[in-house]
């Protein structure tokens with residue numbers, strides 16, 4: 516289909532997350548943290564969930580954990596979400612895919628003068644081209660009303676020293692979000708991003724050197740709401756963006772006020 520021949524208007528559907536029942540959602544980065552929490556929430560509302568991540572053993576454990584709580588189908592797709600061919604293979608295997616959530620992406624830090632490009636290259640390239648590759652694989656395959664949701668972070672609006680390349684990369688993803696929202700609107704596809712504050716996940720615990728629940732709780736006391744977000748709180752924003760057919764080109768902030776304090 517040409518982008519110059521618009522479809523009928525985006526379909527009207529219930530904007531409640533329960534309306535995702537029976538929909539298929541591909542989560543690129545689904546074996547841990549926010550992506551895994553999104554998978555569990557989606558399964559709880561009856562969606563067919565496909566989790567993609569590189570480490571097959573961790574992926575299998577994550578999918579098994581969701582299956583213990585629901586009878587909804589949970590599909591494991593071991594692969595690299597920055598590889599467009601792997602993404603296309605995932606779409607082909609799944610047949611129908613209604614929504615894509617990309618939570619893959621690491622955090623590469625280091626002061627500018629001590630951190631050459633090679634040290635940040637993989638994380639930065641992976642974040643930008645991972646989002647781009649997911650969009651390329653999805654754009655011709657999602658149905659009208661389908662959506663793509665990318666991940667960003669509040670360091671974009673409230674930077675910390677020593678993370679310039681990672682912060683630049685999330686800025687690129689937010690730019691991509693808005694540009695693709697415009698470009699893919701004639702296909703009646705929606706593209707959004709979520710700007711997270713600190714969320715209690717393996718990524719955050721590793722990045723901040725927080726070894727256990729007590730250390731996480733202590734660190735979170737300085738946040739405006741007295742703690743950091745749970746992965747489930749962060750993930751629920753993704754369900755909102757999938758379910759609400761009139762949101763596109765938006766960056767939703769889920770940061771407990773961290774960008775204000």
Ligand SMILES: NC(=O)c1ccc[n+]([C@@H]2O[C@H](COP(=O)([O-])OP(=O)(O)OC[C@H]3O[C@@H](n4cnc5c(N)ncnc54)[C@H](OP(=O)(O)O)[C@@H]3O)[C@@H](O)[C@H]2O)c1
Pocket residue numbers: 543544545546547548549550567568569570571573594595596597617618619620621622641645666667668669710711712713714715716717718719
């Ligand atoms: N947690 C926070 O405080 C926070 C704050 C701001 C933004 N974010 C962003 O939110 C997103 C989710 O973060 P999180 O805390 O949930 O991270 P996480 O717990 O580390 O989970 C990341 C997931 O992505 C997968 N992954 C990473 N690279 C991948 C690749 N190339 N292909 C396929 N899967 C890949 C990982 O599995 P494998 O390694 O096995 O592939 C894992 O399942 C990230 O983009 C992160 O930068 C997080």
